[in-house]
Amino acid sequence: xxxxxxxxxxxxxxxxxxxxxxxxxxxxxxxxxxxxxxxxxxxxxxxxxxxxxxxxxxxxxxxxxxxxxxxxxxxxxxxxxxxxxxxxxxxxxxxxxxxxxxxxxxxxxxxxxxxxxxxxxxxxxxxxxxxxxxxxxxxxxxxxxxxxxxxxxxxxxxxxxxxxxxxxxxxxxxxxxxxxxxxxxxxxxxxxxxxxxxxxxxxxxxxxxxxxxxxxxxxxxxxxxxxxxxxxxxxxxxxxxxxxxxxxxxxxxxxxxxxxxxxxxxxxxxxxxxxxxxxxxxxxxxxxxxxxxxxxxxxxxxxxxxxxxxxxxxxxxxxxxxxxxxxxxxxxxxxxxxxxxxxxxxxxxxxxxxxxxxxxxxxxxxxxxxxxxxxxxxxxxxxxxxxxxxxxxxxxxxxxxxxxxxxxxxxxxxxxxxx
Amino acid sequence: xxxxxxxxxxxxxxxxxxxxxxxxxxxxxxxxxxxxxxxxxxxxxxxxxxxxxxxxxxxxxxxxxxxxxxxxxxxxxxxxxxxxxxxxxxxxxxxxxxxxxxxxxxxxxxxxxxxxxxxxxxxxxxxxxxxxxxxxxxxxxxxxxxxxxxxxxxxxxxxxxxxxxxxxxxxxxxxxxxxxxxxxxxxxxxxxxxxxxxxxxxxxxxxxxxxxxxxxxxxxxxxxxxxxxxxxxxxxxxxxxxxxxxxxxxxxxxxxxx
Ligand code: SF4
Numbered sequence: 001x002x003x004x005x006x007x008x009x010x011x012x013x014x015x016x017x018x019x020x021x022x023x024x025x026x027x028x029x030x031x032x033x034x035x036x037x038x039x040x041x042x043x044x045x046x047x048x049x050x051x052x053x054x055x056x057x058x059x060x061x062x063x064x065x066x067x068x069x070x071x072x073x074x075x076x077x078x079x080x081x082x083x084x085x086x087x088x089x090x091x092x093x094x095x096x097x098x099x100x101x102x103x104x105x106x107x108x109x110x111x112x113x114x115x116x117x118x119x120x121x122x123x124x125x126x127x128x129x130x131x132x133x134x135x136x137x138x139x140x141x142x143x144x145x146x147x148x149x150x151x152x153x154x155x156x157x158x159x160x161x162x163x164x165x166x167x168x169x170x171x172x173x174x175x176x177x178x179x180x181x182x183x184x185x186x187x188x189x190x191x192x193x194x195x196x197x198x199x200x201x202x203x204x205x206x207x208x209x210x211x212x213x214x215x216x217x218x219x220x221x222x223x224x225x226x227x228x229x230x231x232x233x234x235x236x237x238x239x240x241x242x243x244x245x246x247x248x249x250x251x252x253x254x255x256x257x258x259x260x261x262x263x264x265x266x267x268x269x270x271x272x273x274x275x276x277x278x279x280x281x282x283x284x285x286x287x288x289x290x291x292x293x294x295x296x297x298x299x300x301x302x303x304x305x306x307x308x309x310x311x312x313x314x315x316x317x318x319x320x321x322x323x324x325x326x327x328x329x330x331x332x333x334x335x336x337x338x339x340x341x342x343x344x345x346x347x348x349x350x351x352x353x354x355x356x357x358x359x360x361x362x363x364x365x366x367x368x369x370x371x372x373x374x375x376x377x378x379x380x381x382x383x384x385x386x387x388x389x390x391x392x393x394x395x396x397x398x399x400x401x402x403x404x405x406x407x408x409x410x411x412x413x414x415x416x417x418x419x
Numbered sequence: 420x421x422x423x424x425x426x427x428x429x430x431x432x433x434x435x436x437x438x439x440x441x442x443x444x445x446x447x448x449x450x451x452x453x454x455x456x457x458x459x460x461x462x463x464x465x466x467x468x469x470x471x472x473x474x475x476x477x478x479x480x481x482x483x484x485x486x487x488x489x490x491x492x493x494x495x496x497x498x499x500x501x502x503x504x505x506x507x508x509x510x511x512x513x514x515x516x517x518x519x520x521x522x523x524x525x526x527x528x529x530x531x532x533x534x535x536x537x538x539x540x541x542x543x544x545x546x547x548x549x550x551x552x553x554x555x556x557x558x559x560x561x562x563x564x565x566x567x568x569x570x571x572x573x574x575x576x577x578x579x580x581x582x583x584x585x586x587x588x589x590x591x592x593x594x595x596x597x598x599x600x601x602x603x604x605x606x607x608x609x610x611x612x613x614x615x616x617x618x619x620x621x622x623x624x625x626x627x628x629x630x631x632x633x634x635x636x637x638x639x640x641x642x643x644x645x646x647x648x649x650x651x652x653x654x655x656x657x658x659x660x661x662x663x664x665x666x667x668x669x670x671x672x673x674x675x676x677x
Contacts, residue, residue: 001633001636001637001640005640006639006640006643009640009643009644009647010643010644010647013643013644013647013648014647014648016648017647017648017649017650018650030583031583031584031586034586034587035586035587036584036585036586036587036588037584038580038583038584040550040580045547045550045551046551046662047551047552048551048552048645048663048671048673049658049659049662049663050645050646050648050649050659051646051649051654051655051656051659052649052650052651052653052654052655052658052659053653053655053656053657053658053659053661053662054648054649054650054653055662056645056648059644060648061644095640098633098637098640099637099640099641099644101555101557101563101585101588102554102555102556102557102563102637102641102672103553103554103555103565103581104554104641104672104673257653259650259652259653260652273652274650274652274653276653350527351527353525353526353527354525354526354527354528355528356525357523357525357526357528357529358526358528360528364527364528367527367530367533368527368528368533
């Protein structure tokens with residue numbers, strides 16, 4: 001490792017940072033035969049937090065940024081005059097192992113620009129994963145990007161070493177994608193995704209009935225969409241997400257607020273700031289779909305194609321459905337508790353337990369962690385109800401909920417860290 | 420009645436045993452060296468830790484609560500040193516669990532039950548932060564070294580994770596506040612106490628005389644990576660501090676500047 005590696009690492013980490021996925025979740029693998037590493041299940045481990053507040057879990061780096069393509073939204077596009085670099089297999093393996101041993105990271109997230117052609121690129125990436133697993137007996141996390149257009153045999157090979165793979169959709173509508181990234185098309189993206197899905201499910205089946213079948217991408221796949229580079233609406237985005245989640249192996253869809261890197265390209269909007277609020281609302285909506293049993297069409301529809309930026313989508317839904325409230329926390333089923341703004345999964349669980357012992361009042365709810373400031377308009381509990389949404393108007397409740405509430409306490413539902 | 424005990428978990432269970440055996444009405448439980456509350460007029464008694472007594476209480480507890488709750492109970496005990504009134508809470512919680520006809524563990528409307536759950540979460544959270552924020556440096560002899568200062572005594576909860584993960588190496592994780600650590604020698608881990616005059620026992624940082632030749636380079640690579648991976652247009656120091664509180668920065672290679 002020398003100064004030249006240092007320079008390459010800088011260039012290729014900067015190139016990789018616009019891919020937001022960093023999660024190390026989804027696999028449980030104990031250390032085998034005194035090798036190095038294990039993978040803890042659940043939500044993964046964030047080892048650090050960068051100056052932008054995002055979690056650093058994996059060494060997220062491009063193998064190379066020497067790209068054949070010219071996607072409008074990408075910093076590494078062919079027509080940009082920027083420093084280019086390629087890390088060797090040996091350098092990548094070394095960095096991963098040495099960083100891992102110091103407990104800096106959970107593993108490697110390797111992506112790449114298209115060097116020479118998709119197959120060549122994918123092959124080099126597979127080589128890195130293979131060496132980590134077979135030469136260094138590395139049991140930590142490996143996330144490999146599936147290169148659109150690479151052969152399915154190579155994707156299959158990659159899947160034997162990777163915990164997770166991802167092929168990025170980037171732009172939700174085919175028409176917009178063609179406009180911004182003429183060398184790409186949805187077929188080259190969805191084909192490997194579908195292939196991965198089938199192979200993962202088959203592998204799970206096989207492992208159930210046969211002994212000693214090696215695992216294939218145990219942590220499933222993820223993907224990413226760029227938000228705000230094209231004129232696609234939240235409705236387009238969330239409808240696509242919800243159909244992607246129908247594939248059993250699809251664990252996460254990430255949303256990446258577009259950072260204006262190529263301001264000279266007139267096909268792109270000139271944004272001063274990435275659309276962070278919109279991105280956050282999309283994550284919240286995504287969260288509601290995955291854990292709160294909301295459907296995409298409950299959150300957005302052709303009449304309201306974009307999420308309300310002012311309020312959390314859960315509040316948005318509640319305000320559009322005053323007839324659903326107030327609900328009685330001492331009686332309502334769990335699923336209904338989940339729909340109340342200010343009640344999260346954790347507090348809903350505590351409530352269903354606690355109310356078997358006594359009728360709960362607002363004091364109990366507060367201690368349990370319910371955010372009464374918001375929940376108060378939507379519930380009744382042991383005490384007499386205060387004014388609820390049916391008596392007030394949705395517009396009024398919305399205004400009240402948007403009032404700032406002191407500097408320190410967070411006013412939104414506690415969604416766990418989003419990256 | 421006020422009980423004092425030696426601060427161990429078995430000691431606390433011994434207090435429970437005594438309270439039942441002697442039918443005493445105990446309002447407060449403290450460690451021998453804790454400050455006695457002002458205006459306390461109650462009689463005081465010191466309870467000696469009796470392993471046999473503690474064991475009987477524990478066996479009874481295993482019958483009146485689930486494994487998960489027993490776990491929370493033990494974990495939340497580690498929280499008590501920072502808020503000593505919590506010993507009395509734990510004491511009440513255990514006594515109530517033993518006499519109650521129904522299982523009390525889901526009764527989150529009760530302040531004691533909720534406090535046990537919440538404090539055990541704080542302890543688990545601190546243990547998981549060790550998994551996140553421990554940073555090793557490699558020493559000349561190949562042993563990896565890390566210093567920590569956790570809020571609670573969570574090293575015993577976290578060490579298993581590192582032993583599994585780095586099974587093929589040798590390492591030390593040292594709790595500077597409680598002045599002990601674990602040394603894993605490649606086969607098993609030992610509890611150790613190191614003499615505290617070496618400079619790295621104060622700073623947590625191995626200087627060039629004892630660090631591996633490549634250590635400085637990898638620190639530099641990691642810092643370079645750490646800075647390069649942040650998107651400048653999204654700078655958000657508030658969120659960074661929220662998820663990585665300042666108290667950890669001293670030993671975090673990427674931000675401590677040593
Ligand atoms: S293929 Fe497109 S998105 Fe990927 S690195 Fe090249 S220009 Fe960027």
